Amino acid sequence: MRVSVSSATIEGGPPPELIYRRLVRPWAMLRELWESRELVLVLAEREFRARYKQTKLGFAWSILTPILLMVVFSLFFQRAADVDTQGVPYALYTYVALLPWTFFNDSVSKGATSITMNLSLVNKVYCPREVFPLSTVATAAFDTLIATGVLGLLFIGYTFMPEGGIVWVPALLAIQLAFTIGATLVLSAIVVYFRDLRQVTPMALQLALFATPVAYGLDVIPKGWQPIYSALNPLVPVIDSYRQTILFGEAPPGGLLALAAVSAALWLVGGFLLFKRLETGFADVA
């Protein structure tokens, strides 16, 4: 159908002073996010329900990944690489590291596609967009919580008492969480524009698993490289610290951990700001 109307009167573009610029106002944005906290939980819940509907094993899937990896590592790594666990059972040694790793892995791999998977919502309903990656992090956190129960069983099975260094755990968790959320936010926003990353992410995570001291210890890495390594991958000192404190009852490597903390904080803040910048175009490329 054609309308007989004189061709549009306004040619060219808008005057430059009218061009819309996204003001990144962190406090207002954080407040909005806080007001949507329930939405994060509801989305995470939806993810759970949808994932386990019509499955036979249901929640057992949450713990299967870390357990299988633990078994595989125990069977092969322990024998092939001869890891020095200082008398701690290898299964325990690697499982303590697998928990934060699986959390990171699940958050990032599912978080990367969280915006693109929810385009039908992103395109039609308004909400602060970061609720989607955050809800995948929340889902992964819940999975990890269930998997942590298995750690308790391992302690009992090996009649191993966690050491007093366990008081460090909240600080370690904070660093781990900051880095995980930051990385997830960055990736989820970039994937919207470069869908190629969707294919790359799983592969990169596979490589990262072996580049992180999960199956082996931090002592394998030369002392001189450790600071750079920790700054680039804050999970490295965090995972090592979990072992040092819970399994060996020693103080965590303070310097490396501080470096990791700074790096994780940068990831979190930078990731959030980047996400908010890129957010304005999500619906356009959807």
Add this chain to the structure above:
Amino acid sequence: MLPEGTIRAEHVWKRFRADPLPLQLRAQLKQIKRFATGRRRQWRWVLRDVGLDIQPGESVGLVGINGSGKSTLLKILTKVMYPYAGRVEVAGRVGALIEVRAGIHPELSGRENIHLYGTLLGLSRRQVSERFDQIVEFAQVETAVDRQVKFYSSGMQMRLGFAVAAFLEPAVLLVDEVLAVGDATFQQRCIDRMRDVLHQGTTLVFVSHDLATVEGICERAAWLHNGVLREDGPVRQVLTSYRQALEQVEEMSPTTGPIQLVKAVIEGPDGTPRTQEPASIRLVLRKGTSTPGRVSIGVSEGPAAPIFLLDHHIDVGQGEVEVRCDIDALPLPRGRFFLWAGVFERGGELLRWHPAAHFDVIGPDLDVGPPGIIRLSPVHVGAKWQVEEL
């Protein structure tokens, strides 16, 4: 801070990419080269300098042909999209029905979806629970509420979507062409619900190609054409201009087929037809062979369904023939209308049903109904009123 329910859009511009997005590696490399050598992307303007100022409680119909930018404007109002230039402010909670199944997740049950969608629209769990029964009742999914939505019929999904958005009491309700899906009863209930919502003071922006419904619900209309706001004003006035622009192209009689229409006119006693006065319609038909058929004449306000239809059996020989139809009292108010014609036989059409001519009617305006319950009432009825003290 604007009062709740206000929509204010000033100088809104929006553009989309116009260059194709290649999937092949080679084409992509070419594009990178082009980018590096300074030839930038091509853009297409979808909204140009659109301004819309809507007060709380107003009901505005957004009309325009496909691709005129209606949906984009609506998305910008929901804050789903961001404008390229300009300012948009919407005060209060926005309920948007951009696509019916937008917030509906197929794997979840109806109950879970209601909670999810409610939370998406910014309500707390408790607030959703309070309205839960109403939503279920309106959507008529009582027996299916704990079933996964993917096992719902599409009608049920759409009812659920509408019910959730309409019962969560937003300050602003944006509705985009969704009523086309449901059956007639449900459409009517949706329209009634929208009217209820309007009475509660909600601002409504309604996008539809069904001009009759727009006219029935909205007091004001905005006409977008090619990304530019062409007209904004009282619904009847805007729709009249819109219909006229639409029809100017449509009036073309087919030159092929067994019967051709040579002439189609409608006249009153002294030329221009007048309200409630006699009028006669004359059609001149040209025919190749001699076959009987039924001639149908209709009058409409636009491309929508005719206001009235007249139908008569004719049996014409070869050559030209004039068909004349006299109307005792023309039941049309002042305005512009279209005369449709077609000739049919049992086996098919001899002359395609098409708008053959337009005409103006002189007469009084229609009475205006109470606000919010204006329905499409295109017929002028002659009536005498009497009020007596008893």
